[in-house]
Amino acid sequence: MKLNRTVLTVGFSAMAIVTVIGLSGLKKAAVKPADNRPNIVLIMADDMGFSDVGAYGGEIPTPNIDGIAKSGIRFTQFYNTSRCCPTRASLLTGLYSHQAGVGQMAEDPFGNAADDPFHWGTPAYQGFLSNNSRTIAEVLKPAGYHTYMTGKWHLGMHGQEKWPVQRGFEKYYGILAGASSYLRPAQPRGLTYMNQNLAAPDSAYYTTNAFTTNAIDFIREQKDDKPFFLYLAYNAPHWPLQALPEDIALFKDKYKVGWDAIRKARFENQLKQGIFDKDFKLSNRDERVRSWDKLTPVEQERVSYRMAVYAAMVYRMDQNVGRLINHLKKTGKYENTIFIFLSDNGACAESYDEQGSGDTSLINSPKYSSVSYGMGWANASNTPFRKWKNRPEEGGMTAPFMISWPAKAGKTYQPGSFNRTLCHLIDLMPTFMEVSGAKYPGTFNGKPTPELQGRSIMPALASKPLSVHPYLFFEHENNCAVRKGDWKAAKAIKDTQWRLFNLATDRAEEHNVAQQHPDIVKDLNDHWQEWAVKNGVLNKKKS
Known part of the structure; x- marks a missing residue:
């Protein structure tokens, strides 16, 4: 019996295939379903x-x-x-x-x-x-x-x-x-x-x-x-x-x-x-x-x-x-x-x-x-x-x-x-x-x-909407930022004052509106501080 390469790729050994075919020409080896994941x-x-x-x-x-x-x-x-x-x-x-x-x-x-x-x-x-x-x-x-x-x-x-x-x-x-x-x-x-x-x-x-x-x-x-x-x-x-x-x-x-x-x-x-x-x-x-x-x-x-x-x-x-x-x-x-x-x-x-x-x-x-x-x-x-x-x-x-x-x-x-x-x-x-x-x-x-x-x-x-991130947090080399919706605050880690921008109207970040919205600054600061403590951001080096 001649076995071609296509038969052999099913996953059986040649001996097993000969046995299956010899016992019953009606039996077919099980084929694993194709993996269609991308x-x-x-x-x-x-x-x-x-x-x-x-x-x-x-x-x-x-x-x-x-x-x-x-x-x-x-x-x-x-x-x-x-x-x-x-x-x-x-x-x-x-x-x-x-x-x-x-x-x-x-x-x-x-x-x-x-x-x-x-x-x-x-x-x-x-x-x-x-x-x-x-x-x-x-x-x-x-x-x-x-x-x-x-x-x-x-x-x-x-x-x-x-x-x-x-x-x-x-x-x-x-x-x-x-x-x-x-x-x-x-x-x-x-x-x-x-x-x-x-x-x-x-x-x-x-x-x-x-x-x-x-x-x-x-x-x-x-x-x-x-x-x-x-x-x-x-x-x-x-x-x-x-x-x-x-x-x-x-x-x-x-x-x-x-x-x-x-x-x-x-x-x-x-x-x-x-x-x-x-x-x-x-x-x-x-x-x-x-x-x-x-x-x-x-x-x-x-x-x-x-x-x-x-x-x-x-x-x-x-x-x-x-x-x-x-x-x-x-x-x-x-x-x-x-x-x-x-x-x-x-x-x-x-x-x-x-x-x-x-x-x-x-x-x-x-x-x-x-x-x-x-x-x-x-x-x-x-x-x-x-x-x-x-x-x-x-x-x-x-x-x-x-x-x-x-x-x-x-x-x-x-x-x-x-x-x-x-x-x-x-x-x-x-x-x-x-x-x-x-x-x-x-x-x-x-x-x-x-x-x-x-x-x-x-x-x-x-074509479905994405869920919204409540907050996103950033820190690298003491440059800090936090974003919530259209509001973004940024500062150096040593600074006491955050800069605040409404990115819906000022994504170029030309207009700091922190003084006009102290409640928003406080909310962003409180959440950033909580994140920073939880993730070891402030504890940079062993003392």
Whole structure:
């Protein structure tokens, strides 16, 4: 009897199949029902501003990312934690970053477990993911999902127990550190595959391309039809400024018009797209940034080139998002995949120079350096908001966020629509649990796991309203904020007075109305203080 490959894939051994067929030609081996749960692809940009992609008003060509928005839903009030590693901790655990052990920064590549500068000795500030928190991968994997990650980890380095494979990811390729060279990542800011640190590449290399290639390979190598969760965490466009020459050439003259003209054009495009209504007011240019016409011609040439390189980095990321989507289309996996694209914080102004840090000669040097594009362009990247990464203003903590499920587009939700409900990173874990049927463990190693803080945003993909967060809380590097409905208060932790803004009429945060509403300030302060005490926010270091 000849047995073909199709028969053998039912799940029986060849001997068992021969026996079954020999006994009765009418008997058929039981076939396990197909798993129709969707794949989940979570794509995160690093230090990319609110308006850098076309779907949020930008002029950088990003057709593939924009395609996710056109087939999905764009959120206009989605919050992060305003900094790379706390955002990653909150995103992966469904907790506030302090609950997950990363209230400040993750471990430094040059430290060690004994004396790392970010081991502050308290649970909220230990510098790596807490052992009792559970990652999305650790929750989805027992529910039958394959779990893959490529890209930037930034949640613990010293000891493999803190690495992605030990935190639920079946396969991992990327950088453990918070930043690296795009062209030649070298240890201790180098590449890691699974649990092995790799030598620096000795041939042409670019992280954005490599992260995507490995993500596609992980999916291609999958031997079954189980759904997968892919977390693709690009390091683009985080400094250092490093881009492919052919990409830079596309933008070399584009930004000579200056940051004022770019801000104006982006804002007009945002109004045209309907991201904001016609009554929305553009924030003033940051007070530490001069108008473009006050820069000398030499300064304009120097700093416009930096923005060209930054734009090239965003462009290359979009091209790679397209590579991934095309692979999923070719393999029939696209329609039943949920796509999410977001940024981890607002655009980065580090090291707080108007025109960027580091000498121009360092741009595209394969060596790692902190060469950046400066406050002027960060302010433009975050159009229409104030400030940038690490700040409690909207420019620091508001992310572009879009979600699509092609199989449901036009059926259960309107593709290309907006959702204006207040949302946060803590909502992603409950979202993925709802769509996968995964259960959140109540205990781990005999200890209770922290209670999840968010709620699912899946109703948005069924054209249903989302429940409202009563309050949302923020603190990073002593920058504090609390939001309730349209009211937002912000201050430095040492300050006694909160600034208060009504974001329904002043999302540009130009008008502090704290004196007019002392009752609202008191309510927001009381709830923030309660949250801060409960989550160890104020107990920063061991005395």
